[in-house]
Amino acid sequence: MPRVIIEGSQKNGVEPPKHERARSLAVMGDRIDLPQDERQFRSASGGFVLTVKAVDGWRTPFSAATLTNATGSVLWKRNLPHHHGPRNVLVTSGGQVLLADEWINVLSRHALTLIKPDGATIAAYPAEQIIGLLGVPRASITNHARLGPWMSEIPKLSADAKSVIFGAGGRTLVLRLQDGRLSARD
Numbered sequence: 001m002p003r004v005i006i007e008g009s010q011k012n013g014v015e016p017p018k019h020e021r022a023r024s025l026a027v028m029g030d031r032i033d034l035p036q037d038e039r040q041f042r043s044a045s046g047g048f049v050l051t052v053k054a055v056d057g058w059r060t061p062f063s064a065a066t067l068t069n070a071t072g073s074v075l076w077k078r079n080l081p082h083h084h085g086p087r088n089v090l091v092t093s094g095g096q097v098l099l100a101d102e103w104i105n106v107l108s109r110h111a112l113t114l115i116k117p118d119g120a121t122i123a124a125y126p127a128e129q130i131i132g133l134l135g136v137p138r139a140s141i142t143n144h145a146r147l148g149p150w151m152s153e154i155p156k157l158s159a160d161a162k163s164v165i166f167g168a169g170g171r172t173l174v175l176r177l178q179d180g181r182l183s184a185r186d
Contacts, residue, residue: 041090048117050065052086064078065085087100088100093161100166101151111150112124112175123181127150133182136170140170151167
C-alpha cells in the first residue's frame with residue numbers, strides 16, 4: 001500500500017487549525033487535491049441524494065455516506081472503506097448507488113461497490129478481480145486509464161437503465177443493477 005501523507009497536517013507535532021491545513025495528498029511522489037469535506041451526488045430524477053462526508057475534516061482518510069430520498073428521509077448511513085471517499089459515484093433514479101474506486105490512485109480492494117436503496121450491498125469487486133475479468137494485459141489497462149489507475153470512462157447508465165457501463169483496458173464493462181453481475185465486452 002502506498003504511503004499517504006497529508007501535507008501540512010502537523011508542524012512540530014501540533015495539528016494546525018483546519019484553515020491552515022493544505023488540501024492535497026502526496027502519494028508516492030504524486031500530488032492530488034483532497035476532496036471537499038462534503039460532496040453530494042443526486043440521481044437524475046432528483047429522487048435520491050448521496051452525501052459523502054469526511055468524518056474529521058480529512059485528518060484521517062475516513063468518510064461516511066448517507067442516502068436520502070426526495071423528502072429528506074434517511075434510507076441508510078454507513079462508514080465507507082474507501083480512503084478519502086469514492087472517486088466516482090452514480091446514484092440511479094431507483095436509489096441504487098455505485099461507488100467506484102478510492103480517491104487516491106491505487107488498485108483498490110473497493111474498486112466497485114453496488115448498494116441497494118435499503119443499504120444492503122448487492123456486489124463488491126476489488127480492482128484485481130476486474131483486471132482479471134477484462135482479460136487484457138496490464139499495460140493495456142494502464143495505457144487506457146484516464147480516471148484513476150484502471151478506469152478509462154466514467155460510469156454511466158445504459159439506455160434502458162438496467163446496467164452501468166464504463167470503460168477499462170480498451171473494453172467495456174457492464175454492471176447489471178439487478179444482481180450486480182459484472183461482465184466485459186469488446
